[in-house]
Amino acid sequence: MTSRKHVCHIVPPYLMQRLDPGRLDQDNGFRAAREEHLARVLAQVPAPEAGGTAAEVGDWTVYTAGNGTDLPGEKVRAAGEPESGDESVDEAATGITGSLALFEEVYGRDSYDGRGAEVVMTVHYDRDYANAFWDGTQLVFGDGDGKIFQRFTKAVDVIGHELSHAVTEHTAGLVYQGQPGALNESMSDVFGSCLKQRLLGQSAEEADWIIGQGLFTESVQGVGLRNMLEPGTAYDDPELGKDPQPAHMDDIYDGTDDNGGVHINSGIPNRAFALAAKAIGGSSWDGAGKIWYAALTGSAVTTDTDFAGFAAATIAAAGEHAEAVTTAWSEVGVTPASEAPATDGEAPTVVRVRRSGGFLGRTKEGVAELAPSAAGVATVRNLLAGGGAPSKPKGADRYIYEFEVDGRSVVVHEGDLTPDLHALADELLEK
Template structure:
């Protein structure tokens, strides 16, 4: 006799033949199979037709309790009052500041443009000297208290890491070589813009440093990087400020934190020529147009096009395109002649 469990793997056309020949169990199974298929199709259609509800970039801060694990314990959620732990409040406040900046300046709803929740982890590991974006959330170490201090307490660090998230959802620049250096560059660019805005600094009085608030008393330098003068922030700073000194080694994913000094310097020069507000719009619009494997040449091509378009729309000053070309030329990134 045809058992239901046996019939379920039999193709429908065989079931149909058997049902026609009088097998009631096969007929029953055939009907059941059709019913399951119909309800499955309905469920798939509903899923496809569902309009994803957009979030608003709600913030969640987790305390890792000095373990090497994320989301160990929730310490503050969106809308909640400040807590006793200062680091939690820094991560909460600064991620909100960065989120609001991107929304106000570019109408970008959180990291992904769809209101993705912003999850931050603080007190990660023991004496952990780093902060990172992992594709979904941000994680901050406390620093060892000697070389580095609390990474969540730096508005530029928070902006840098959140911009990595934004880059992932826009150009998704590959994290190696020149595309990786551009990935780092965009994070430093928006870290700088947001830091200057946060401290209400003018470009002429700003220090153009990255990470100056998280270096400790024994760190041999004033900051981690300098946009104005790459290669001078500390004793180990090997960032070049010109293509002549381009790093060609394999370390650091082929120099993502090293060669970013070259476009960083071009950004600084552009800001000095046309102002940081015009540059922020041009750089963000460029980030929207870049692609995974874009290199420095591609960046120059796209940013020139973007600047020209924004000039046409009278959204930036009419010297923007020339100023940017000159800035890139000053660091050795020049258009290729065919």
């Protein structure tokens, strides 16, 4: 799968705007510069040869930017080396060691790319930098501004959160916009919280479910950046304002700020996970965590999967815990995609699939009325919006699919079928 690279920050832009609008502009400038640089680098670097040697499992290096912005900076400590005496460096080392162990020992994943990639981290980034981020190549942590935020390596779940962005990038590749972006953020909170609970030896029932506990200075009226179990209650401060996260679909944010509310609406799937973890019992990382990881890395979740689609994927992966997971999503107002009815004003859409070609050269057709939100329908509409140009054949004797929605059609060759289009075709051709 081709990974999609985004610069993903732990502190949402609506907080940065309140704290220091100038810093937000600077932050956006850094982001644009990094993405431009990354695009140039990726265009010049050839793909690794098959059979190449990957970095050793658990390989990581911590650098310091020395309160500058050049990355990665000066090397301070690598895996297997003793503590450096620099608090931020050693906290980063502890956090990344635990994060890599979580993914390897619990989920069987070798580093963020599944191939043992070295993790590069930089601490002491910029002056008074109150944020942490994954930029598509490495993790970066600021020291905080000393007024609102302390150093960002202090909360181990922040380290797990940022590494999890890299995992998502190399698996489902959820786009950083709207509901897929909120799921992207939620996945990072999920595994960041699992890391924290695992290191503390807590059960799902014992956990506090706070993300970023310890980041705020004593002057702030709040316990952390987010509360997964009770979204909207993490802080209520004269300077920061009130935590805006919704806990239910009835209150979902539908504006354009924060990439369509990726840090805001993540409260909804966050709460679903916390409720599922508590209902399943035991440890979150071994119970609900395995279900969420299976969904994230399975074929049902793609770049534009929304809450309903992800809910369906987790239920499908839940096995004996399907009822607990279904109930958790229901409590936050999310109906799994396979059960989602057409919303008010959205009449069922007539969808037609025609399959031709193949070794026998036979044609088969299927048609059904589906909700506009059904899996695959949105993908067809996106293809049509992009011009509807047919894909190119991928080998002889393979099938050719023609998808028709709203009276318009697009041709997709078998080798270009996405998982949701494949599922849509199978469903209609079996009718």
